[in-house]
Amino acid sequence: MLLAILSLSVLGITFGLLLGIAARFFHVERGGMEAEIEAMMPGTNCGQCGFPGCAGAASALVSGEAAPTCCPPGGLPLAEALALKLGVTLDAGAMQAQVPQIAEVREEICIGCTKCYKSCPTDAVLGAVKQIHAVIREACTGCAKCENVCPTGAIELKPVPVTLQTWVWPKPVSA
């Protein structure tokens, strides 16, 4: 037994040291711009942009691989802020085409497995084991993480419902 403990400790210390040295040696200088842009992002790491988290999106934005409109939860205000920050022109038309969505639980087939609420990055799902879950609309960003883990397909994304408080006059069609 002593041998096992010793060998594992030695391995652990060796790899730890290696990692420590690597972190020093291969350290990548994070540009100020990247950090600033990451601070502007929602920070949920939802992955809807197709990049590995908000940090990934930030570096893609700085390198020009991603458009300022790449973040659906951030919506138009974020896109505008990003475009201003990066000094690029914004193709707002592409942004407005996307309808903001939020998750909704279909109560009749929810089995109360708690997988969705464990995966939610904003604590927007309310639930407990073998209880029907519910989504707090105000906190949901529509990141679809819950939709992907639900074993029964009981959670799905739906367009944000229009209420008297959120309705906006439509833009006149012509002229």
Added chain:
Amino acid sequence: MPFSTAPARSLLRRLFERWGAHPEGRKQLAAETEIATLPLPPQLILPLAQHIGAPARPLVQAGERVLRGQLLAEAQGMISAPLHAPTSGTIDGIGDVAVPHPSGLTGPAILLTPDGLDEAIPAESNDPFSLEPAEISRRVAAAGIVGMGGATFPAAVKLALGQKTRIPTLILNGGECEPYLTCDDRLMRERADEVIDGARIILRAIGGDEAMIGVEDNKPEAIAALRTAALRTAARDFAEVTVVPVPSRYPMGSEKQLITWLTGKEIPAEGRPADIGVMVQNVGTAAAIHRAIRFGEPLTRRIVTVSGGAIRTPRNLEVRIGTPLSALVEFCGGTTRPVARWVMGGPMMGLSIQSLDIPIIKGSGGVLALCEAEVAGRPEPGPCIRCASCVGACPIGLMPLEMAALIRNGDLKESVAIGLKDCIGCGTCSFVCPSQIPLVQYFNHAKGELAAQDRNKMKQDAIKQLVEARDARMEREAREKAEAAARRKAERERAKAAAAEAAAAKAAAAAATTPAKVEETTT
């Protein structure tokens, strides 16, 4: 009389300021008949959002019997207003019904079936001049009074503002510049005393010095009635209330225009009347405040003009809040010809409605049944010919054509830079446009879009906090788990060590005793 000597510069300005429009008044349709009281309808529909701000929170349950004046829903939030039962009866429940809103969407409403007894809860009457100003605004808030001119801003919020900053001037708005509408006109003619008393109560609440009632000069009877009422009660040593005729021009009944016309002062861009020491209340609001303070009566009824070319007998009715429009139209003898458009409110700023099941709410001043000849217009808007009619007509002095062009191209930011936020949405620009471009709809759209962006921004900030809180919690949980594991491990080791010690001690003891025993036995 502080304003009889209007400064000469103001006179000059009045000559040269040509903003506004002169839509055909058509007020004579309903202006000459006395206010009639509408009988109780079979069901009252009371939307929870009858005011600007947060909707009221219902306090009653289905099947409950309520009395007139009983609180049905309480205000929630800083800017909100409560809702009271307009008559006695039984609550049928809370339903999702069509409400007066330009979207045509449904909203939550309390449904009340009247029992015909019209039993009221006991009300306390008061002398307003023995009440503290703060107490007056508290009672106005409790009575659910909102701006009756159509803006439906809670009146008490404005009054409370008067206790924070000094507001020497009160202006009562008797402009009523919308065509067809005569509800304020009839109110001023028939209940001038209530309006004057309301003005004095408001002055008391805000600690003001003077009150002016601005009335358009197409209502000479109303001006005369108000003057008589003001003179009759002037013997009491209250602040002087003056009645000032203003020219009939749309939109003279807008707060900003009336203030500038009467005081010569202009509200700064994106500012409020309180910034220049003025408060404006509608004459209907003043009458409602009079009833709430003097007789403890909450806002449960209002005067509504039923008019339009297709109505058989246009007139003004005093109706309970929540009465469906169909009951009003029926009382006025129905329609005589096909109705091209039903309008709630005035034709300039009112909303086009699809169904007569919609109820009268606190801010509804009229129901209009317009016939084909009254809505005639070209079917499609034409191109902008840059005639600048809208620029001359805009009462604020904005450039509607430029703003609309920017909004059409999606450049909301630039449209704000040239004054979108100061637009009062009066629709004068759309009215005068020879190409009939729906200019005001562009502005309403842009304002709504900007508000939605602000809401989204706030949501993003809130979500960011949620994410940070979750991350902190996860970290803490992981740390606690590790600590607990370490603690358990330490416990185990300690137990092990203790066990080993005990075993050792036992062994030692055994070792010590055994030889002794042996010794004993040997000796």
